[in-house]
Amino acid sequence: MKYQKFFIPSSEAGAKLEVVAAKPQHDGPYPTIIFNHGSTGRGQNKALYSRTICPAVVGNYFVERGWMALFPQRRGRGKSGGVYGEGLASDGSGYSCDIEITMAGFERAVEDMDAVVRYVRERSDVNQDQLVIGGVSRGGILAIAYAGMRPNTFRGAVNFNGGWLGRGCLSHETVNPLIFERGAPSGISTLWLHGSYDQYYRIGHCRGNFERFLSSGGRGRFVAAPTGHALMFKPTLWKNDLNQYMDEITMSQESD
Incomplete structure (x- = not known):
């Protein structure tokens, strides 16, 4: 497996986004997943902002299936330019529980996803008919939501332990659904993979989010695995479901 790193334009002048690609050894075009990272816990440790997130467990899984995995770093994360502005409180205390601040942070993430999709649409080594979005934690909820906000873009959406605000904020009961x-x-x-013992999102809350999604017309399958927020790093608990x-x-693509 080959990893490549490059930078693409964002919606903000002068702020480029870092993207890491895990590619199969054979030539493309490849079916491709855009996989989104999560938050930095409570948002208080700025040293975590600069870590580039490209989990090998995800890259290996998709490359073994002949897929390319793209790991974009949103503004202010990894080596991407710009300020990290996904709902942080102005006093430096970490992520804000204020709904207005939180939703503005989510919309900022959507802007970065728009920039990534524009870039992907121009890549000749991407099979545009087999494009999937996925992510973990904040990246998981972003994947599900973005697929609906930009319909006719993706074949599938995969959510590992998704949620935007954790249960430390009472407003998570409003924001996440x-x-x-x-x-x-x-x-x-869509596929929702959640840990039954997630320390950030209670499993009952996650099921409620899924039911809200279904009642609004969404389609998908919910899987509860016997672990916590680290589910993504335990492929024995999700590999069969993701394979299916x-x-x-x-x-479905072949039958079109």
């Missing part, structure tokens, strides 16, 4: 609901218009089948889901995506 509101954002997930935005994914309903995608029209595609990816096979369904491939078959």
Whole structure:
């Protein structure tokens, strides 16, 4: 597997986004997943902002299936330019529980995803008919919501332990279902992989988010695994479910 790093334009002048690509050894065009990183915990440790996130467990899984995995770093994260502005409180205490500040941070993440998709649309080594979005934690809820906000873009959306605000904020009960609901218009089948003992999002809350998504017209399958927020790093707990889901995506594309 080969990793490549490059920078693409964002919506903000002078602020480029870092993207890491994990590619199969054979020539493309490749079916491709855009996989989104999460938050930095409580948002208080600025040293975490500059870490480039490209989990090998995800890259290996998709490359072994012949897919390319792209790991974009949103503004202010990794080596991307710009300020990290995804809902941080002005007093430096970490992520704000204020709904208005939180939603503005989410919209900023959507802007970065728009920039990534514009770039992906121009890549000749991407099979544009087999494009999937995924992510973990904040990246998981972003994947589901963005697929619905930009319908007819993705074949599938994969959510590992998704949520925008953790249970440390009472407003998470409002914010998370509101954002997930935005994914309903995608029209595609989605896969929700959650840890039953997640320390940030109670499993009952996650199921409630899924039910809200379904009641708004969304489609998908919810899987509860016997672990916590580190589910993504335990592929034995999700590999069979993801294999089944990816096979369904491939078959639906072939039948079109």
